[in-house]
Amino acid sequence: MSEIESRGYSRPDALVSTDWVADHLNDPAVRLVESNEDPLLYASGHIPGAVEVDWTRDLNDPLRRDYLGREGFQSLMRRIGVNPDTTIVLYGDKNNWWATYALWVFRLFGHENAKIMDGGRIKWVKEGRPLTTDVPSYPESGYQARERDDKKIRAFRDEVLKHLDSKGGLIDVRSPDEYTGKKLHMPEYPNEGALRGGHIPGAANIPWARAVNPDDGTFKTAEELRGLYEGEAKLKKDDDVIVYCRIGERSSHTWFVLTHLLGYPKVRNYDGSWTEWGNLVGVPIER
Amino acid sequence: MPDMPGIPEKLADTLDALSMVPDRSERIQLLIDIAGKFKDVAPEVATRPFPEESRVPACESEAFVWARPRPDGRLDFHFAVENPQGISAKAMAVILKDNLSGQPLEQVAAVPQDVVYQVFGKELSMGKSMGLMSMVGMVAALAKRAQAS
Numbered sequence: 001m002s003e004i005e006s007r008g009y010s011r012p013d014a015l016v017s018t019d020w021v022a023d024h025l026n027d028p029a030v031r032l033v034e035s036n037e038d039p040l041l042y043a044s045g046h047i048p049g050a051v052e053v054d055w056t057r058d059l060n061d062p063l064r065r066d067y068l069g070r071e072g073f074q075s076l077m078r079r080i081g082v083n084p085d086t087t088i089v090l091y092g093d094k095n096n097w098w099a100t101y102a103l104w105v106f107r108l109f110g111h112e113n114a115k116i117m118d119g120g121r122i123k124w125v126k127e128g129r130p131l132t133t134d135v136p137s138y139p140e141s142g143y144q145a146r147e148r149d150d151k152k153i154r155a156f157r158d159e160v161l162k163h164l165d166s167k168g169g170l171i172d173v174r175s176p177d178e179y180t181g182k183k184l185h186m187p188e189y190p191n192e193g194a195l196r197g198g199h200i201p202g203a204a205n206i207p208w209a210r211a212v213n214p215d216d217g218t219f220k221t222a223e224e225l226r227g228l229y230e231g232e233a234k235l236k237k238d239d240d241v242i243v244y245c246r247i248g249e250r251s252s253h254t255w256f257v258l259t260h261l262l263g264y265p266k267v268r269n270y271d272g273s274w275t276e277w278g279n280l281v282g283v284p285i286e287r
Numbered sequence: 288m289p290d291m292p293g294i295p296e297k298l299a300d301t302l303d304a305l306s307m308v309p310d311r312s313e314r315i316q317l318l319i320d321i322a323g324k325f326k327d328v329a330p331e332v333a334t335r336p337f338p339e340e341s342r343v344p345a346c347e348s349e350a351f352v353w354a355r356p357r358p359d360g361r362l363d364f365h366f367a368v369e370n371p372q373g374i375s376a377k378a379m380a381v382i383l384k385d386n387l388s389g390q391p392l393e394q395v396a397a398v399p400q401d402v403v404y405q406v407f408g409k410e411l412s413m414g415k416s417m418g419l420m421s422m423v424g425m426v427a428a429l430a431k432r433a434q435a436s
Contacts, residue, residue, distance in 0.1 A: 043316060
């Protein structure tokens with residue numbers, strides 16, 4: 001049993017270790033994808049063979065507040081030389097926050113064969129493993145993308161309103177200051193992009209980063225994660241759960257944890273999140 | 288001098304030089320080189336653990352900033368970036384330190400936070416934008432405070 005398997009996850013195969021990645025650097029069936037918040041990081045050095053998927057340029061519609069469509073996703077996958085049977089391994093900065101975001105977008109298009117490198121970029125670096133500034137080039141693939149399907153893992157504001165009526169599980173993964181609305185009232189500094197501070201009524205506050213070990217960025221064990229989401233937030237595995245943050249990026253990390261590591265069957269990410277809810281006229285807010 | 292009213296001349300020159308590099312990859316490389324010049328705050332200015340009042344709000348790279356007055360009342364700025372992966376924060380710190388230290392307080396206080404987009408372009412996440420803009424905002428706030436004292 002591998003160390004990751006020993007942690008008791010529902011789907012241990014959703015993660016790979018840095019050792020596994022090091023053993024597959026030259027595996028043509030594996031495509032390493034780095035996805036960061038910091039736009040300078042990939043160019044400063046990345047795992048040999050890794051391509052970059054940039055959230056702002058590659059995953060978003062350039063005009064509407066929405067994700068790319070089928071053709072855009074197909075072009076992306078072709079550009080990075082991925083076929084449906086390629087094993088995509090995502091990793092990045094911020095304890096894989098952006099990597100899980102990219103994985104969530106990939107799932108919107110039904111691309112299932114994607115995993116996360118446990119510990120992300122920082123673990124690889126701390127272990128003294130190699131980095132390169134060489135940008136790899138792969139032959140363009142013939143990837144045929146499906147239409148994006150938002151129903152299963154993405155929530156929109158009207159669905160969140162219905163969710164409130166049905167008393168569904170709701171997790172706010174922002175910091176406690178954002179959750180309480182305190183952060184909107186700091187003079188001289190930019191606000192959170194919302195007119196109102198606070199949280200969606202009934203939401204439990206479990207900041208996303210509590211799911212990882214601060215020392216090495218690896219995910220906590222299933223038992224520890226259950227302590228957070230079931231012990232503190234009182235979720236039950238079969239609950240209908242919506243997670244949110246500011247724009248849906250941090251909450252995709254929690255979506256990954258609940259869906260892949262704890263095996264929750266119905267978790268949706270509300271990517272409108274607080275930048276939408278905190279600006280909506282007439283919706284309920286708690287502080 | 289480029290026409291950037293309200294922005295200290297040295298910073299305006301730097302922004303002008305960056306604007307001459309429209310290619311994103313080249314700009315990124317230039318900013319990585321700038322980040323490579325980052326020097327941690329000197330121990331005579333601050334030592335760890337750093338006080339919370341020096342922490343840049345909203346900056347997830349854990350940036351800290353200090354201002355020390357010169358004899359003429361103008362300020363020298365000093366930075367720490369605790370996140371080893373915070374390369375953009377380091378680049379921004381170098382640009383602010385090198386271009387705003389010793390500049391007229393009223394000009395530093397008036398530097399708009401959106402100079403961040405002139406440095407990095409607009410393809411920044413909201414969180415990253417806020418963190419970098421907060422660095423500018425905190426430097427401007429320190430200059431305002433020095434003006435008032």
